[in-house]
Amino acid sequence: MELRVTDLACARGGLPVLEGVSFALTGGRALVLRGPNGIGKTTLLRTLAGLQPAAAGSVSVPAEAMAYAAHADGLKATLSVTENLAFWARVFGTGGIAAALARMNLAHLADRPAQNLSAGQKRRLGLARLLVTGRPIWVLDEPTVSLDTASVALFADVVRDHLAGGGMALIATHIDLGLDEAEVLDLGPFRADPARAADAFDRDFESAGDDDAEAFL
């Protein structure tokens, strides 16, 4: 399995953010996205996960192959740790809840309501969801936020296992996860030129107006 992204352009709130993003990823490899705040890491990941359409370009793998994890963990405060994870396992038609909890070091908290977890524990539960999705490509947006050093190492291990099983991971992070399998992609060079994009829009708009005017006359 190969993920090939070709000349992808994406927009945020109607403004072009990235253009010409191209990379390829094979099974067992990870790609770490780097770049300053606002460069469009989240936008790129949301586009790949199928939450917004790409402005241009193509992705060789459908969004159904991607497991997306964002800043928010999607936990329900009044449900227990097990219930939260069991819901997602049911949605994705999989099982292995106990194994996922054990893997993310949450087994001793299984019956605790999610509202009583610490920020780092919530994050680990959010990441445990990836294990029950059973999807080959993990699309992770700042997965290590609020994790302590030990949990970051644990998470890196989980990602390594996933890669060893032939999976892939796209990770936007500033922390060095210590993944030997990871390549780094700096999004800086792909920054879309807003001025140029606006010009193009204006040009299209004006020429369309001219056409209409001619048609009218």
Added chain:
Amino acid sequence: MIGLLLRDLKLAIRAGGGFGLGLAFFLIVVVLVPLGVGPKTELLAAIAPGILWVAALLACLLSLDRIFALDYEDGSLDLLATAPMPLEGAVAMKSLAHWLTTGLPLTLASPLFGLLMQLPDAAYGWLMLSLALGTPALSVIGTFGAALTVGLKRGGLLLSLLVLPLYVPTLIFGAEAVRRGAEGMDNATPMILVAAITLGSVALLPFASAAAIRINLR
């Protein structure tokens, strides 16, 4: 999809879930109206069908903004949209969960509230029937409104303004069916129209709601 329904029901019943909010609101309105209007039995009996339907409608409206707002805030909506479940199905389950936690309890409790409003004896069956047929439309239309306003801070006002005009036909025909029933007249036509509105919205609106959510998540 059943999983989503069960989760939403569980969330509604647990602390802070808002189950019973609509029922309590309905009760408050129905207790206060006779106090405000005065103890004239004939007057209360005459306005009972309309008041009961308006109260049911407002009770439904009260919990609409929770349908998607909580899932949007905690990120579940993003994850649901990327899950292997059609978003249309997820939206339909959300509507069903809303109806099961508001419309259905209102329908079942309505005879009690009818008693407080001096509803004529003949109308109890018609009240329950019209609410049973009409409240699903309120939930589905409300879900559509919630989908349009998801992601807006304090979207409740806009949601009410969007949804209320869409509620009007259900209200008119529902209240008319009960009124005619109370007076012993033939009420088949308004009852069929209420059912038609419900069937039409259940069939069409989940697609519109899912499209609205997809746009709002971009």
